[in-house]
Amino acid sequence: MNKYTEEDLKKELQNQEYEFGFYSDLNSETFPIGLNEDVIRAISKKKEEPQWMTDWRLDAFKIWKEMDEPDWANVNYEKPDFQSIAYYSAPKKKEKLDSLDQVDAELLKMYAKLGISINEQKRMNNVAMDIVVDSVSVATTFKKTLGEKGILFMPISEAIQKHPELVKKYMGTIVPKKDNFYAALNSAVFTDGSFCYIPKGVRCPMELSTYFRINEGGTGQFERTLLIADEGSYVSYLEGCTAPSRDENQLHAAVVELIALDDAEIKYSTVQNWYPGNSEGLGGVYNFVTKRALCEKNAKVSWTQVETGSAVTWKYPSCILKGDNSVGEFYSIAVTNNHQQADTGTKMIHLGKNTKSTIISKGVSAGKSQNSYRGLVHIGSRADNARNFTQCDSLLMGNNCGAHTFPYIECKNNSAQLEHEATTSKIGEDQLFYCNQRGIDTEKAIALIVNGFSKEVLNKLPMEFAVEARKLLEISLEGSVG
Amino acid sequence: MLKITNLHAGVEGTEILKGINLEIKAGEVHAIMGPNGSGKSTLSSVIAGNETYEVSQGEILLNNESILDDAPDVRSHKGVFMSFQYPVEIPGVTTTNFIKTAINAKRSYLGLDDLPAKDMLKLIKEKAALLEMDRKFLSRSLNQGFSGGEKKRNEIFQMAMLAPKLAILDETDSGLDIDALKIVANGVNKLKNENNAVLVITHYQRLLDYIVPDFVHVLHNGKIVKSGGKELAFELEEKGYDWLK
Numbered sequence: 001m002n003k004y005t006e007e008d009l010k011k012e013l014q015n016q017e018y019e020f021g022f023y024s025d026l027n028s029e030t031f032p033i034g035l036n037e038d039v040i041r042a043i044s045k046k047k048e049e050p051q052w053m054t055d056w057r058l059d060a061f062k063i064w065k066e067m068d069e070p071d072w073a074n075v076n077y078e079k080p081d082f083q084s085i086a087y088y089s090a091p092k093k094k095e096k097l098d099s100l101d102q103v104d105a106e107l108l109k110m111y112a113k114l115g116i117s118i119n120e121q122k123r124m125n126n127v128a129m130d131i132v133v134d135s136v137s138v139a140t141t142f143k144k145t146l147g148e149k150g151i152l153f154m155p156i157s158e159a160i161q162k163h164p165e166l167v168k169k170y171m172g173t174i175v176p177k178k179d180n181f182y183a184a185l186n187s188a189v190f191t192d193g194s195f196c197y198i199p200k201g202v203r204c205p206m207e208l209s210t211y212f213r214i215n216e217g218g219t220g221q222f223e224r225t226l227l228i229a230d231e232g233s234y235v236s237y238l239e240g241c242t243a244p245s246r247d248e249n250q251l252h253a254a255v256v257e258l259i260a261l262d263d264a265e266i267k268y269s270t271v272q273n274w275y276p277g278n279s280e281g282l283g284g285v286y287n288f289v290t291k292r293a294l295c296e297k298n299a300k301v302s303w304t305q306v307e308t309g310s311a312v313t314w315k316y317p318s319c320i321l322k323g324d325n326s327v328g329e330f331y332s333i334a335v336t337n338n339h340q341q342a343d344t345g346t347k348m349i350h351l352g353k354n355t356k357s358t359i360i361s362k363g364v365s366a367g368k369s370q371n372s373y374r375g376l377v378h379i380g381s382r383a384d385n386a387r388n389f390t391q392c393d394s395l396l397m398g399n400n401c402g403a404h405t406f407p408y409i410e411c412k413n414n415s416a417q418l419e420h421e422a423t424t425s426k427i428g429e430d431q432l433f434y435c436n437q438r439g440i441d442t443e444k445a446i447a448l449i450v451n452g453f454s455k456e457v458l459n460k461l462p463m464e465f466a467v468e469a470r471k472l473l474e475i476s477l478e479g480s481v482g
Numbered sequence: 483m484l485k486i487t488n489l490h491a492g493v494e495g496t497e498i499l500k501g502i503n504l505e506i507k508a509g510e511v512h513a514i515m516g517p518n519g520s521g522k523s524t525l526s527s528v529i530a531g532n533e534t535y536e537v538s539q540g541e542i543l544l545n546n547e548s549i550l551d552d553a554p555d556v557r558s559h560k561g562v563f564m565s566f567q568y569p570v571e572i573p574g575v576t577t578t579n580f581i582k583t584a585i586n587a588k589r590s591y592l593g594l595d596d597l598p599a600k601d602m603l604k605l606i607k608e609k610a611a612l613l614e615m616d617r618k619f620l621s622r623s624l625n626q627g628f629s630g631g632e633k634k635r636n637e638i639f640q641m642a643m644l645a646p647k648l649a650i651l652d653e654t655d656s657g658l659d660i661d662a663l664k665i666v667a668n669g670v671n672k673l674k675n676e677n678n679a680v681l682v683i684t685h686y687q688r689l690l691d692y693i694v695p696d697f698v699h700v701l702h703n704g705k706i707v708k709s710g711g712k713e714l715a716f717e718l719e720e721k722g723y724d725w726l727k
Contacts, residue, residue: 431570433534435584437531437555437564438580444587448583449575452572452575453574
């Protein structure tokens with residue numbers, strides 16, 4: 001593959017096809033391509049991991065080799081060749097940094113381009129960030145404030161070394177190694193991600209935030225996030241990502257595990273803006289993610305996601321409502337344009353009594369894209385008085401896109417109350433003309449209509465994220481109505 | 483203000499307007515009446531710039547400048563407002579947010595900064611009072627679940643906010659009971675002055691009791707077949723349209 005040049009960058013920025021499509025020339029160290037036990041051992045060694053972790057990875061690799069790539073999702077793509085991916089890429093080793101001033105200037109420039117001024121964020125938004133670039137965390141901020149509360153927030157690799165008891169106890173319990181093909185792969189080769197632990201009764205005083213970014217041509221990114229909210233604690237976690245443009249498909253297979261112990265509450269918000277491929281459907285990220293939460297007694301987990309990126313998305317943030325009176329929520333906006341394909345939704349597994357779940361899914365399809373909602377509501381035999389409310393709305397733009405809904409309901413308890421509502425609508429010429437007549441041009445009109453359509457979900461996002469999300473929705477749909 | 487000469491327009495090759503001539507001066511109220519299918523709504527859509535219709539001949543001048551090449555949003559910025567017969571619903575977008583977006587789009591066109599939130603709110607309050615609108619409507623999704631009367635009132639509220647030079651009221655009386663009709667007409671009358679003009683498009687004379695026109699034109703088969711003063715409206719009410727065909 002040819003090196004991505006400044007000229008290419010300029011061109012890309014000019015035609016604005018992908019607003020965040022630039023490439024930073026970080027001094028990277030990349031493993032040769034391919035996957036075998038030696039590569040896994042090398043990753044583990046590179047990360048200075050203890051033996052138990054190495055063994056855990058090798059076990060996952062064995063499981064993965066026996067598995068087949070799933071093909072039930074409503075997406076079509078060329079299956080990645082797992083032997084042609086480099087499984088490790090890290091900015092050249094530098095000593096640990098205490099302040100942002102010591103961070104690579106290139107890197108800071110990159111964040112500035114994304115409109116994320118870290119200093120600004122720190123000062124104005126009260127956001128602590130654990131920055132993940134190309135699989136290795138470069139800087140961690142606000143550690144002190146969090147430390148005073150006893151909150152642990154660090155790269156997962158650091159947690160493996162410093163808090164093995166917690167990692168050992170929880171990792172792989174919510175998403176087991178053999179859960180699915182990509183989860184198994186992730187378990188074998190994950191290189192970084194975040195770890196977070198909120199102690200008993202502690203309310204995390206700030207939104208925790210991580211920015212992920214794929215940066216090296218041809219490297220897959222395998223993030224692993226483990227978040228534990230101990231009894232009676234509360235945390236809001238933000239995850240947002242963008243990735244530079246390139247012609248080759250990139251694989252992203254993350255695993256996120258959330259554990260909400262008795263009376264704990266976790267809010268997990270995602271803005272996903274991986275490179276979606278160009279208007280011809282070339283390139284773009286494959287986003288195969290497993291996200292799952294466990295809720296103990298009276299616990300609550302809310303997933304909120306704004307999905308505008310990736311060529312192919314396969315993602316079902318789920319809740320296992322194990323404890324009595326636990327609550328699961330899923331709020332999602334998925335926007336697909338051009339040739340994007342998204343198969344996304346959730347699973348709400350009601351096991352405990354009086355468990356409640358809410359699913360609000362909004363899909364916007366434009367261009368030649370395909371947008372599917374796939375959701376499971378499962379009511380176990382002991383889940384007395386379980387309640388679910390599901391609402392799936394689809395908005396279509398133009399005549400060449402598709403919206404699909406695949407709701408699955410399994411109910412084994414007669415006392416359950418389940419509701420499912422679904423609507424499909426189209427942005428009409430009459431709506432656009434009406435807006436035009438009032439002086440609102442077509443592009444703004446679409447943004448207005450889509451924002452209105454997505455309002456219930458956008459309202460669930462933390463303030464600063466909501467602004468970014470709105471901007472993203474607009475960018476993603478630029479030029480979608482001719 | 484508005485000068486239409488020999489306007490021919492249609493949709494997909496079918497001509498609907500067959501040579502319209504019409505001149506409206508500032509400070510005037512004109513009414514266009516005519517039976518169903520005579521081209522009344524087409525005329526309003528064409529003036530507003532609806533791209534469904536194709537203009538094959540003729541000219542539309544607004545303040546001596548042709549607006550035929552202008553997109554509908556530009557025509558709006560230049561002062562054309564149309565109250566829709568069937569206002570659309572936009573779920574999740576409040577009336578306040580919608581009108582705010584419209585006002586600021588116009589300001590941006592004129593090279594002005596966004597109207598400060600405080601001033602916007604003041605303006606909204608003032609205009610809502612003019613239309614005797616319950617302010618609850620302003621925080622509801624645009625036209626969603628509104629009754630016919632509420633929708634029309636909302637149209638005139640937007641007109642009040644945007645303060646157009648030329649207001650076209652397309653069948654504003656349809657779906658209104660007499661009380662709502664009075665409020666809407668009253669609103670229009672309060673907004674009228676010597677610098678703007680109103681074009682009322684209606685099937686019935688009823689609305690013209692409240693918005694009194696200076697001129698009445700009868701549209702039939704895509705042409706204005708008769709023009710006169712307000713007494714023409716009464717004549718039409720009495721005799722129907724057949725005698726003009």
